Structures are given as structure tokens and as C-alpha cells.
Amino acid sequence: MPVPHSGDSSPAPVASGPPSHSSGGARRTGSAILLGTGLILIGLNLRPAVASVGPVLTDIQDDLGFSATAASLLTTIPVFAFGAFAFLTPLLSRRLGTHRLLGILMLVLTAGILLRLHPSLTALFAGTVLLGAAIAVGNVLLPPAIKQDFPHRAGLMMGLYSMVLFVGPAIASGATAPLAHAPGSDWRRALAIWALPALLAFALWLPQLRRGPRPRPISGAAGPPVPSRFRTLVTDPTALAVTAHMGLQSAGYYTFLTWTPALLQDAGVPAAEAGLMIAYSALPAILASLAAPVVAARMRRGWVLVVLTVAVTGTGLLGLLLAPAAGGYAWLTLLGLGQGAAIGLALSYIVGRSADAQQAAGLSTMAQGSGYVIAGLGPLGFGAVHSLTGGWAAPLAVLLLALVLQLVAGILASQDVVVGERRKRAAS
Structure with missing residues (x-):
């Protein structure tokens, strides 16, 4: 099945031949729409299975007698899995092909979600690891597929993909608790409901399962090979900048999700309102994540958008430090805008700094594999500093310092240089 290219914006020629030409063009357009919709729907499923746990974490603790530390593993294990299992993606993709693997992932994700229905701790944690593994591979595959x-x-497409990474958890965060407390339901059934959109994505993806692995290019057939192996990526300044930016912005985002509710409650905000404020922050994040990659693609000085993103995020953090309750919604609006733009830029850099889909796959593996390991450490480190100091000023100061490092990495990653180009320039 040929790969449709929806990006061809040239005007369609006037039909002068048999009608089959027109029908063939319509079929290609339909295939492109189906493919694009399938990719975005798969992206929509890459967060709800994790985001749905937080709203019912207290119910899980009460039901299973978990301590807060044990319960928090249900949210931290998937983030570490995002990093650990990402490095399996190249092997699986070579064996199965990107499009077949994406379909299989939706089935594995469904199985992991449904496994949590079983009333045993082993099934609960095994399902959590399984869904984390599926999401990890999906994280890596989507940018090179696009x-x-x-x-x-x-x-x-990267803007739409970034947007649904916020839409999915926003829906899951808002709907899971009401579903859990509905008559005849409980937290297990509420978590299991998120298997339905994964199955829908698989059904829509069925036409793409016929596409197997792409044949490997013949060395030297089209000039020197583009450096895409991991050992080359880890020494390339552009690849390292993209990876650092991905990890630092992810660490900030997951730290925000984990600890901001507690910070707001300590400032006197009721728990229910604090949860509502976190859900609200997804709205500006959705808009910013959609707009940032599109705007960045049209800007000559990409670093300007990086500086603006960091400035907005930093202002939100300072607001939480100085007046968390009085200006809560204002600070969360800024944080939503900054974090939404940051993830949109981070994902767009994987595509924009790659010469082709093969290189994008390697960079995606490195950036997201290493990046989510860093992201998992963020909330733990923030919590450790909070425990040592007993307040929020020191951990927020550490987060602001990390934001400065994110600024440096983002400026380097924003430069219009593909991976390997600097090495070629130095060698010539």
C-alpha cells in the first residue's frame, strides 16, 4: 500500500483523461485522511491510562491499604517505563515495521489496562508495567511515522499530536473520578474504561497493518549514509540538545502534575478546587501545544519562541512561590501555556532536526528514552528537597534552575541544523 503524502499542497490538475484518475486521487486523499486520523487517535491514547490513576489514587489506597509511597508507584512506574522500554523500539520496528507495531501497541495497551481489573496486586502492577511499555514504544514511533x-x-501534524497529549489526560482526569463513584462502579472499572479508545484506535488502524518493514536502503545508493546509529547520536551536539530539552521539559511537567496540588493545598486551597485548577491548566496547554510547532516552523529565529516559553513558565513558577492561592488560576494559565509550548517544541525538534524518517526514529529513541528517565527523576528530586527543607521555596528554586538549563538546551535545539550536519561541515 503506497504511503499517502497529505502535504502535497500543489493544485490538482484538471482531469483530462479517464475518470479513474479522479477516483484514484480521491482514494489517495481518503487514505491520507484515514492515516492521519489514525496517527492522531493513537497519540490520544498515549496518556489517559496513566493520567486516570491520579483522580482515584485515594480510592486505591483505601481499598488496598496502600501507603502514599506505594500508591505513588502506580504513577511513577509508567514514567520510568517510558524511558526504559523506549530503547527496544528500534529492534521491534525493524522486525515488524512501524505501522504494524503501532497497531500491536494498541492491543498491548488495551491488555495492560484491562489487566488492572483483576483483583490482585500482581495484576495491578503488571498491567501498569505493560501499559507503560506500550506507551513508551508509541512515544518513540509517532514522530518518525509523521x-x-x-x-x-x-x-x-506534530502540533495536533502535541495537542492530543494534553487532551487525553485532561479528559481522563476529569472523567475517571465521576465514573468510579457512579452507581455499580468502582475505581477498577473506571480505569478499565480507557481500554475502549485504545480498541477504537486499533480498529481505525487496521488498514495500515498490511504495511510491513520498509526495505533497508542500499549503502551508497544515494550518497553517504546519514548518521543515525545511537553511538553517533550521543556525540552529536544537536541530538544532545534535543534530548536534554525533552528531558528537562518533561521533568518540569511531571513534577508540576505530581506536586502542585499539594502546594496549593498547603496554601489553603481546598483539595477539590486544587484538582479543578490542575485540570483547568490543560486548556491553555492544549492551545499552546498545537500552536508552538506550527509557529516554530515559520520562524527564522526559533530561539525567540524558546525564550518566550521559558519566560512564561518561569513567571508561573514564581507566582506559585510568592502568591499560590491569591493568583492560582493566573499562574496555572501561564504554566499551562509554557508547558504546552515546551512539549510541542520538544516533539517538533525530533522531526525538524532529522534528515529523514530513519534518523528521526533514532533521535526519537534517544530523546524520549533518556528524556523520560530524567522526567521520572524530577518529581522524586523535588519531593526529596521538599522533605529536607519542609517548605516549597527550595524545591521551586531548583525547578527554576532546571528551567535555565532547559533554556540553554532549547536554544541549541532550535537551531536549524540536522543531526550530523556539524560533523559534515567540520570534515569538509
């Missing part, structure tokens, strides 16, 4: 299938619409 690079391959929509090369001329990569900015728009």
Missing part, C-alpha cells in the same frame, strides 16, 4: 507519512505537513 516524518515519513506527512513530510510536507510535519509541523501541523
Whole structure:
């Protein structure tokens, strides 16, 4: 099945031949729409299975007699799995092909979600690891798949993909608790409901399962090979900058999700309102994550958007430090805008700094594999500093320092240089 390229924006020629030409074009357009919709729907499923746990974490603790530390593993294990299992993606993709693997992942994700229905701790944690593994591979696969299938619409597609990474958890965060407390329901059934959109994504993806692994290019057939192996990536300044930016912005985001409710409650905000404020922050994040990759693709000085993103996020953090209760919604609006733009930029850099889909796959593996390991350490480190100091000023100061490092990495990653280009320039 040929790969549709929705990015071809040239005007369609006037039909002068048999009608089959027109029908063939319509079929290609339909295939492109189906493919694009499938990719975005898969992206929509890459967070709800994790985000749905937080709203019912107290119910899980009460039901199973968990301590707060044990219960928090249900939210931290998937983040570490995002990093650990990401490095398996190249092997699986070579064996199965990107499109077949994406379909299989939706089935594995469904199995992990449903496994948590079983009333045993082993099943609960095994399901958590399984869904984390599926999401990890999906995280890595989506950017190179977009690079391959929509090369001329990569900015728009990455914007949509970034957007649904906020839409999914926003829906899950808002709907899971009411579902758990509905008559005849409980937290296990509420978590299991998120298997339905994963099954829907698999059903929509069925036409793509016929696409097997792409044949490997013949060395030297099209000039020197683009450096894409991991050992080359870890010494490339552009790849390292993209990876550092991905890890630092992810660490900030997951630290925000984990600890901001407690910070707000300590400032006198009721628990229910604090949860509502966190859910509200997803709205500006959705808008910013959609807009940032599109705007970045049209800017000559990409570093300007990086500086603006960090400035907005930093202002939100300072607001939480100085007046968390009085200006809560204002600070969370700024944090939503900054974090939404940051994840949109981080994902767009994976595509924009890669010469082709093969290189994008390698960079995606490195950036997201290493990045989510860093992201998992963020909430733990923030919590440790909070425990040592007994307040929020020191951990927020550490988060602001990390934001400075994110600024440096983002400026380097924003430069319009693909991986390996600096090495080629030095050698010439």
C-alpha cells in the first residue's frame, strides 16, 4: 500500500483523461485522511491510562491499604517505563515495521489496562508495567511515522499530536473520578474504561497493518549514509540538545502534575478546587501545544519562541512561590501555556532536526528514552528537597534552575541544523 503524502499542497490538475484518475486521487486523499486520523487517535491514547490513576489514587489506597509511597508507584512506574522500554523500539520496528507495531501497541495497551481489573496486586502492577511499555514504544514511533507519512505537513501534524497529549489526560482526569463513584462502579472499572479508545484506535488502524518493514536502503545508493546509529547520536551536539530539552521539559511537567496540588493545598486551597485548577491548566496547554510547532516552523529565529516559553513558565513558577492561592488560576494559565509550548517544541525538534524518517526514529529513541528517565527523576528530586527543607521555596528554586538549563538546551535545539550536519561541515 503506497504511503499517502497529505502535504502535497500543489493544485490538482484538471482531469483530462479517464475518470479513474479522479477516483484514484480521491482514494489517495481518503487514505491520507484515514492515516492521519489514525496517527492522531493513537497519540490520544498515549496518556489517559496513566493520567486516570491520579483522580482515584485515594480510592486505591483505601481499598488496598496502600501507603502514599506505594500508591505513588502506580504513577511513577509508567514514567520510568517510558524511558526504559523506549530503547527496544528500534529492534521491534525493524522486525515488524512501524505501522504494524503501532497497531500491536494498541492491543498491548488495551491488555495492560484491562489487566488492572483483576483483583490482585500482581495484576495491578503488571498491567501498569505493560501499559507503560506500550506507551513508551508509541512515544518513540509517532514522530518518525509523521516524518515519513506527512513530510510536507510535519509541523501541523506534530502540533495536533502535541495537542492530543494534553487532551487525553485532561479528559481522563476529569472523567475517571465521576465514573468510579457512579452507581455499580468502582475505581477498577473506571480505569478499565480507557481500554475502549485504545480498541477504537486499533480498529481505525487496521488498514495500515498490511504495511510491513520498509526495505533497508542500499549503502551508497544515494550518497553517504546519514548518521543515525545511537553511538553517533550521543556525540552529536544537536541530538544532545534535543534530548536534554525533552528531558528537562518533561521533568518540569511531571513534577508540576505530581506536586502542585499539594502546594496549593498547603496554601489553603481546598483539595477539590486544587484538582479543578490542575485540570483547568490543560486548556491553555492544549492551545499552546498545537500552536508552538506550527509557529516554530515559520520562524527564522526559533530561539525567540524558546525564550518566550521559558519566560512564561518561569513567571508561573514564581507566582506559585510568592502568591499560590491569591493568583492560582493566573499562574496555572501561564504554566499551562509554557508547558504546552515546551512539549510541542520538544516533539517538533525530533522531526525538524532529522534528515529523514530513519534518523528521526533514532533521535526519537534517544530523546524520549533518556528524556523520560530524567522526567521520572524530577518529581522524586523535588519531593526529596521538599522533605529536607519542609517548605516549597527550595524545591521551586531548583525547578527554576532546571528551567535555565532547559533554556540553554532549547536554544541549541532550535537551531536549524540536522543531526550530523556539524560533523559534515567540520570534515569538509
